[in-house]
Amino acid sequence: xxGLARKLLIYAAVDGLLIQPLVHKNQRASPAVKIxxxxxxxxxxxxxxxxxxxxxxxxxxxxxxxxxxxxxxxFLICITRRQQVAQxxxxxxxxxxxxxxxxxxxxxxxxxxxxxxxxxxKKQDQAAAKGETVTDSDASNDEREPSILASDDEVPDDxxxxxxxxxxxxxxxxxSLKTAHKRSSSVAEDVIGKxxxxxxxxxxxxxxxxxxxxxxxxxxxxANDPSSPPPESDVSTSKGETDSVEAGFDGVNESRxxxxxxxxxxxxxxxKPESANAKDVAYTLMPKLLRTTKILLSSSSFFFSYDxxxxxxxANQNHKSSDLPLHKTVDPLFFWNHYILAPxxxxxxxSLILPLMQGFVGQRAFTVHNTPNDTNDxxxxxxxxxxxxxATQDGASDSRPISSDLKxxxxxxxxxxxxxxxxxxxxxxxxxxxxxxxxHTANSVETEQIxxxxxxxxxxxxxxxxxxxxxxxxxxxxxxxxxxxxPVLQHSPETNYAAxxxxxxxxxxxxxxxxxxxxxxxxxxxxxxxxxxEKNVQKLNQNGGxxxxxxxxxxxxxxNVCRGMKxxxxxxxxxxxxxxxxxxxxxxQQDGKLLQKQSGVLRTNCMxxxxxxxxxxxxxxxxxxxxxxxxxxxxxxxxxxxxxQWFNTVWADNGDAISKQYSSTAxxxxxxxxxxxxxxxxxxxxxxxxxxxxxxxxVNDYFSQAAIDYLLGxxxxxxxxxxxADMMSGDPAMSMRRVRQNAVDTxxxxxxxxxxxxxxxxxxxxxxxxQNTLRSFPFEECVFLLTNTAIYACRFDWNLEKVxxxxxxxxxxxxxxxxxxxxxxxxxxxxxxxxxxxxFAVRYTPGKEDVVRVNTRSLKNTYVKREEGKILSGEExxxxxxxxxxxxxxxxxxxxxxxxxxxxxxxxxxxxxxxARSSVADGEGEVVSEREMIRCVCEEIQRAVRAVGxxxxxxxxxxxxRDIIGLVEARKSTGLLEQLGYELKKFVWA
Numbered sequence: 001x002x003g004l005a006r007k008l009l010i011y012a013a014v015d016g017l018l019i020q021p022l023v024h025k026n027q028r029a030s031p032a033v034k035i036x037x038x039x040x041x042x043x044x045x046x047x048x049x050x051x052x053x054x055x056x057x058x059x060x061x062x063x064x065x066x067x068x069x070x071x072x073x074x075f076l077i078c079i080t081r082r083q084q085v086a087q088x089x090x091x092x093x094x095x096x097x098x099x100x101x102x103x104x105x106x107x108x109x110x111x112x113x114x115x116x117x118x119x120x121x122k123k124q125d126q127a128a129a130k131g132e133t134v135t136d137s138d139a140s141n142d143e144r145e146p147s148i149l150a151s152d153d154e155v156p157d158d159x160x161x162x163x164x165x166x167x168x169x170x171x172x173x174x175x176s177l178k179t180a181h182k183r184s185s186s187v188a189e190d191v192i193g194k195x196x197x198x199x200x201x202x203x204x205x206x207x208x209x210x211x212x213x214x215x216x217x218x219x220x221x222x223a224n225d226p227s228s229p230p231p232e233s234d235v236s237t238s239k240g241e242t243d244s245v246e247a248g249f250d251g252v253n254e255s256r257x258x259x260x261x262x263x264x265x266x267x268x269x270x271x272k273p274e275s276a277n278a279k280d281v282a283y284t285l286m287p288k289l290l291r292t293t294k295i296l297l298s299s300s301s302f303f304f305s306y307d308x309x310x311x312x313x314x315a316n317q318n319h320k321s322s323d324l325p326l327h328k329t330v331d332p333l334f335f336w337n338h339y340i341l342a343p344x345x346x347x348x349x350x351s352l353i354l355p356l357m358q359g360f361v362g363q364r365a366f367t368v369h370n371t372p373n374d375t376n377d378x379x380x381x382x383x384x385x386x387x388x389x390x391a392t393q394d395g396a397s398d399s400r401p402i403s404s405d406l407k408x409x410x411x412x413x414x415x416x417x418x419x420x421x422x423x424x425x426x427x428x429x430x431x432x433x434x435x436x437x438x439x440h441t442a443n444s445v446e447t448e449q450i451x452x453x454x455x456x457x458x459x460x461x462x463x464x465x466x467x468x469x470x471x472x473x474x475x476x477x478x479x480x481x482x483x484x485x486x487p488v489l490q491h492s493p494e495t496n497y498a499a500x501x502x503x504x505x506x507x508x509x510x511x512x513x514x515x516x517x518x519x520x521x522x523x524x525x526x527x528x529x530x531x532x533x534e535k536n537v538q539k540l541n542q543n544g545g546x547x548x549x550x551x552x553x554x555x556x557x558x559x560n561v562c563r564g565m566k567x568x569x570x571x572x573x574x575x576x577x578x579x580x581x582x583x584x585x586x587x588x589q590q591d592g593k594l595l596q597k598q599s600g601v602l603r604t605n606c607m608x609x610x611x612x613x614x615x616x617x618x619x620x621x622x623x624x625x626x627x628x629x630x631x632x633x634x635x636x637x638x639x640x641x642x643x644x645q646w647f648n649t650v651w652a653d654n655g656d657a658i659s660k661q662y663s664s665t666a667x668x669x670x671x672x673x674x675x676x677x678x679x680x681x682x683x684x685x686x687x688x689x690x691x692x693x694x695x696x697x698x699v700n701d702y703f704s705q706a707a708i709d710y711l712l713g714x715x716x717x718x719x720x721x722x723x724x725a726d727m728m729s730g731d732p733a734m735s736m737r738r739v740r741q742n743a744v745d746t747x748x749x750x751x752x753x754x755x756x757x758x759x760x761x762x763x764x765x766x767x768x769x770x771q772n773t774l775r776s777f778p779f780e781e782c783v784f785l786l787t788n789t790a791i792y793a794c795r796f797d798w799n800l801e802k803v804x805x806x807x808x809x810x811x812x813x814x815x816x817x818x819x820x821x822x823x824x825x826x827x828x829x830x831x832x833x834x835x836x837x838x839x840f841a842v843r844y845t846p847g848k849e850d851v852v853r854v855n856t857r858s859l860k861n862t863y864v865k866r867e868e869g870k871i872l873s874g875e876e877x878x879x880x881x882x883x884x885x886x887x888x889x890x891x892x893x894x895x896x897x898x899x900x901x902x903x904x905x906x907x908x909x910x911x912x913x914x915x916a917r918s919s920v921a922d923g924e925g926e927v928v929s930e931r932e933m934i935r936c937v938c939e940e941i942q943r944a945v946r947a948v949g950x951x952x953x954x955x956x957x958x959x960x961x962r963d964i965i966g967l968v969e970a971r972k973s974t975g976l977l978e979q980l981g982y983e984l985k986k987f988v989w990a
Contacts, residue, residue, distance in 0.1 A: 004063070004306045004326060005030065005351045010078060010102070011058035012110040017076060017102065018045065019064070021351060033349055037106055040067070040074040042343045057111055059118035063304065063354040065099060065297060066340025068290075070710070070717050071283040075290065076102045077297065077340070079354075080121060086363035086416055087390050089456045091308035093361050099297045101290055285703075285720045292707040301661050302336065302356045311335060311357050311420060313448045314464040315587040315597050325350035334359070334420040334446075339713030358426075359419040359445065360657035362650040365392045365454055368634045370409050377634045380410075382646040389414070396455035411632065412454040415625065417650050419447045419658060425471075427708055428701040429608055429663040430485070432731070434476045437738065439502025441470035443609045443662050447654065449621045451628045461595075461632070464587040465624040467617050468511065468601045469609045469658075472518070472533050473503040477799075478607075487529045487607070490799045495742075500536045508546040513600025515552035515580045517573065519612040522557045526607055530555060552580055558612045570619050577602065577620070586624060610662060614655030621651060718917055721830045736918060740764040742801065747783040747794040751806045751853075757787040761940050763933075765839075765911040767793065771807065774841065774910050774965055775824055775973060784911055786940055789948060790849075791842065793909050805854040807909070811948045813850060815843040815906065817938050820963040822912045823970035827979065832967055838931045839912035840938050841964055845905055910964065911937075 005021035012018070016037055021030035032045040065077040081098035100117040103109045303310060309317065309326065311334040322329060327345065332338065337356045338345075344353050365388070367381040383389050396412060424440035425432055432442040447467045453460035474496045478485035489496075507514050518533060520526040534553060541550045556573045584600035602620060606612035622638045625647070629636055638644045706723050709715045744762035752759065762785045770776040783803075785792040791814070794806040822839030825831045844850075913930035928936075938959050946954040963969075 003351065004354055006062065006306055008061045008063070008078070008352075009058050010061050010076075010114065011056040012107045012114060013056065014107055017104055017110050019076075019352065022060070030351060033344075033352060035067070035074075035076060035104055037104055037110075040069060040104055040343070042067070042347045042349060044347075044349070057115045057118060059100070059114055059121060061100070062094075063306075064341070064344065064352050065096075065354075065356065066337045067343045068101070068293065068340055068711070070289065071286060073283075073286070074104045076104060077293070078102070080117060083300075084386055084390070085303070086361050086386070087393055088305075088308055088310075088416060088450075090393070091305055093303060093305050093308065093310060095300050095361070096297060096302045096304070096356065097300055099294060101294055285724070288703060289707055289710070289720075292704055293711065296704070296707065296711075299660070301360075301657060302358050303361050304354055304356050306354070310361065310418060311355065313418075313446065313466050313587070314450065314462065314589060315466070315594070325353065327353040327355050330355045330357075331420075333422050333424065336421075336423055336712070338423075340711060342713075358421040358661060360417065360654045361419075362417045362653055363389055364415050364646050364650055365389045365412065366415065366646065367410060367412050368629065368636065370634065376640075377636050379636065379644060384646055384649070392454050393456065396453070411634070413629075413632075414450075414452050414454050414456075415647070415650070416450040416452070417447070417621075417654055418450070419445050419654055421445050421658070421661060422470075423712055426712060427705050430478050431701055431705045432471075433478060434471050434490075435473040435496075435499045435503055436731070437499060439473070439499055439504075439506050441473050441503060443658075444468070444470040445609075445658055447617060447621075449624060451625060458591050460590070462589045463624075463628040463631075464589070464598070465621065465628075466511070466587075466598055466601055467620060468507070468603045469613050469617065470603065470605060471609055472520070472529055472605055472607075473500050474529065474532050474536065475499065476529055476532075484525065486525045488799060489528065489532060492801045495801065496532070497536055497539060501540060504540065504546055504551060507601070507603065508549070511601035512598070513549060513552075513584060514546075515577065515584070515600060515602050516554065517577060517602060517604045517616060518553070518555045519558040519604065519606040519616060520555075521559055522555065523560075529607070556616075558606065558616075567615060570615055573616060574619055574623060578623075581620065581623070586628065608663065610655070610659045614651070614658075618648070618651035618655070622647065715920055721828075724828045724830065736920070739798070743783050743796050743798070744785070746801060747792070747796060747803050747806070748785055750803045751785065751792050751794055751808070752787060754789075757789055760786045760788060760944060761937070762786070763937060764914060766914055767909075767911050772907050772909075774908070777824075779824055779912065781914065782911075784937070786937075786944060788944060791909075791941065793911075803855060805852065807852045808850055809842070809844050809909065810847055810849040811941075811945050812950060813844045813847045814941070814945050814950070815845060815953065816957070817842055817941060817959045818964055819934060819938050819959055819961050821966055822910075822964040823967055824912065824965065825978075826967070826971045826974045832970075834967060836915065836930050837912070838934050839910065839964055840934050841911075842909040842941070843906055844909070846907060 007022040009020040009022055010017065011020075013034070016034040018032050018034050020032040023030055034043050034045050035041070036043070059080070061078040061080060062082045063079045065079060068075045068077055077099055079096050079098075080100045081096075082094040083097050084092050085095050086093040100113070102113050102117075307326075309330050311331040312318075316331075318329060327335070327338075327341070327350070334357045335355050336358050337354075341353055341355075363386070365383040366379050368377055369380040370377050383392055392412065393414070422440070422444035424438070424444065425436050425442045427442065429443075435441050445468070447469070449465045449467075451463040453462075456462075475490035476487045477490060478487050504514060516537065518530055520530040520533075522530065534555060537551055537553045540546075545551060554573070554576055556576075558570075561572065562569045580600075581602060584602070585596055585598055587594065587598045588596040604613045604616050604620075626636060626638055638647055703723060706715070706719050710717070710719055743764060748759050748762060762783060764781055765784050766779045767782045768774065768776040769778055769780060780795070781798070783792075783794040783796050785794065790811055791809050792806050793809075795804045796802070797804045818841045819838075820840075821834045821837060823832060823834070823837045831837065913934050916927050916930050916933065942954055942958055945958070965973075
């Protein structure tokens with residue numbers, strides 16, 4: 001495959017940011033790439049036009065992550081620190097430990113960030129060599145002369161013995177963890193250095209000015225302390241509090257978001273966007289987006305290799321040489337930065353396209369010794385440090401058995417663990433649960449355990465064993481605001497089964513047979529989800545399974561069986577699964593050929609697919625390793641062997657990595673995974689992790705989820721509008737078009753009782769919570785149906801896909817319509833846009849044909865006739881439901897017009913258009929505006945009323961175009977508590 005550039009020189013030119021691949025002294029120079037400041041296009045630069053000795057400040061990067069574009073501004077994300085974590089067949093595997101985010105608005109802004117990044121890296125290198133800790137703030141304040149590296153200077157390759165790139169101490173090899181372990185710091189230093197991980201509260205608490213700045217802002221005062229000296233005029237070279245603290249991440253602040261500012265502008269003026277930009281929500285939230293992006297990509301959870309495909313397991317590897325670039329051969333299911341690399345892919349910059357995989361990679365080297373006098377052999381040496389592991393591989397030779405009975409006295413092996421996290425339904429705990437319409441489940445991870453000789457000799461056998469984890473493949477949700485949230489089942493059984501079947505069709509197509517190990521409780525809150533899971537498996541098998549093959553299902557109540565910390569009882573599950581796992585086998589490769597291919601996969605799940613799943617998967621991995629070593633002539637019981645702490649540790653590290661990516665904390669029950677022992681200290685530690693998860697669930701995860709969806713290309717920038725309005729975003733994998741159309745179809749089947757009634761149209765709209773009002777919270781999504789004789793306002797239960805209640809109004813009783821601006825809240829810019837906040841109100845007088853029905857989910861559905869206003873059956877609906885009340889705003893208007901008393905008998909049904917555009921990036925094409933859609937609905941109603949004999953009433957004034965609730969009126973009715981509540985949520989979440 002064409003080679004990837006392993007090092008890049010990044011510097012700012014007059015007309016664009018230049019990316020120059022660095023090569024060996026005797027190699028031919030590679031063409032540079034320029035990213036234009038104005039159009040953000042990616043174009044190659046001819047070699048003859050490249051500067052041999054650029055004078056601009058620059059820094060070295062290990063690869064390009066992608067180009068992040070939002071709000072007409074773009075940022076280049078590149079890798080500034082990496083760490084080698086493994087070596088597979090002589091190919092180095094790295095983890096990203098830090099990135100730089102460079103604004104592409106102008107040369108001045110790009111150069112300022114480049115200087116800050118370069119000096120920060122240099123200072124961190126110097127401190128690391130001394131065993132000290134450097135915070136982001138300290139690093140960004142360091143100012144030195146640029147270190148220019150000419151394009152014809154020699155650049156060493158990635159050999160760990162010779163490489164000494166910028167960003168790594170000169171006396172350590174890449175990936176060495178020794179310097180990291182030597183570092184020590186106080187809690188305050190850790191919080192300042194990792195403020196993004198601890199949240200904005202800790203950041204402000206430990207900042208130099210503390211809470212005083214925020215308190216002054218809330219009081220409407222200047223952020224500056226009058227007693228403090230004025231800030232430095234030059235933002236990029238300030239010696240005071242750094243830009244990274246002001247903006248919340250290294251190297252990017254408000255002055256670099258594409259807005260040109262005079263050099264004398266104070267920092268405090270840059271910290272808050274101008275009012276002219278208030279409508280651009282994405283721009284306003286950009287500092288938080290960039291900070292979140294930097295934290296996510298620097299979290300040591302993204303892995304890459306320059307010349308090896310880590311996204312495919314050995315059974316699916318293409319071991320033949322290929323002329324295709326790496327990004328075209330990787331598995332798209334695990335290609336995390338594909339979307340933000342699109343500008344480079346479209347322009348065929350193959351040497352710069354570096355695929356990243358989220359998950360885990362760990363490796364251990366161990367030596368097995370045959371003890372002829374004992375029943376079991378023993379592991380006599382283990383190497384866990386990556387430098388020692390690499391040295392073992394580099395110095396290894398063919399390790400085939402030397403005796404005729406195929407049993408060596410001593411053998412060196414490598415165990416490599418690779419977990420690959422799916423890009424489908426990616427996200428965070430409680431915000432991504434269950435399945436989506438395409439059959440993808442939350443927290444889907446493929447884990448491969450590889451056993452090989454330390455030399456990776458083709459003549460030695462290589463073993464691969466693959467497992468899979470993923471959320472229960474049915475629609476359900478859980479509230480993040482509860483310590484022990486109750487699962488809520490969603491959608492109809494038919495919808496659930498369709499998605500459930502898609503999931504297992506996908507799984508069988510990828511792995512073959514499937515065996516399920518469900519670890520949820522058989523009693524309590526989790527039981528209903530487990531029962532639904534089991535029912536769908538039975539239904540699928542009764543219908544012929546997948547291509548005639550049944551799905552195995554084992555329900556193991558982990559908490560009940562292992563009660564009292566007796567996690568060793570997991571062996572009972574291993575005994576039950578043993579036959580199926582033996583049937584699936586493993587992948588065996590020798591001399592470049594597949595001798596055996598794993599024919600099925602074990603699919604393990606609990607509720608989160610984290611803690612209980614980790615314990616069971618590590619148990620399966622242990623059994624697989626014992627079996628593979630036995631084939632090599634060694635009999636080892638890893639459960640009893642006290643020297644196998646290394647095996648438990650690598651699996652515990654894997655569990656912690658996956659847990660941090662899904663729940664922001666390490667895995668629970670990690671003490672048992674590491675030591676195979678459970679005690680009260682582990683229980684106390686688990687309680688602390690649970691509290692931390694709870695905090696993240698309710699504070700940090702909402703925006704992080706929106707950022708993840710945006711980076712993956714699942715949503716557009718409109719997701720930030722949704723976040724600003726509700727402090728959360730929707731699920732892009734849920735097709736709202738399909739859900740809403742299904743709601744219209746379901747409502748029509750249920751509420752239209754007369755077979756002679758013809759459905760003219762159905763729409764999903766927003767309506768007040770209380771009937772006969774214009775503004776009552778919360779507003780809820782409802783279904784509006786129009787037939788040739790009546791209109792129906794249906795309240796819909798979106799979780800159960802059922803009509804909860806509906807009101808029927810005969811068209812002959814409709815007096816008129818009002819169409820116009822309908823503003824229900826003034827808290828955000830989007831909510832005050834008079835072009836998008838549009839609705840209509842139906843005025844009518846109740847008649848005997850008009851009814852209200854409420855679904856009580858019993859045989860006694862309540863039924864009310866409007867004329868009589870009393871209950872005919874059931875006791876759940878009070879008589880006031882049918883009382884002819886009039887909204888106070890409408891009544892006041894009619895009084896002002898001199899209306900008579902009969903006007904008070906009028907009622908209203910108010911509806912507001914939903915947003916015409918969705919944040920889901922599904923190529924919506926041409927979109928009808930909110931006003932056009934509402935006008936269309938009103939015209940349909942007008943025609944239907946005229947058709948039933950209402951010609952006299954349907955004149956020019958039947959549809960009155962006037963504000964329902966205008967902006968001025970809405971501002972008056974927005975209460976102080978409502979404003980304070982929103983500001984508090986915004987303070988915490990945004």
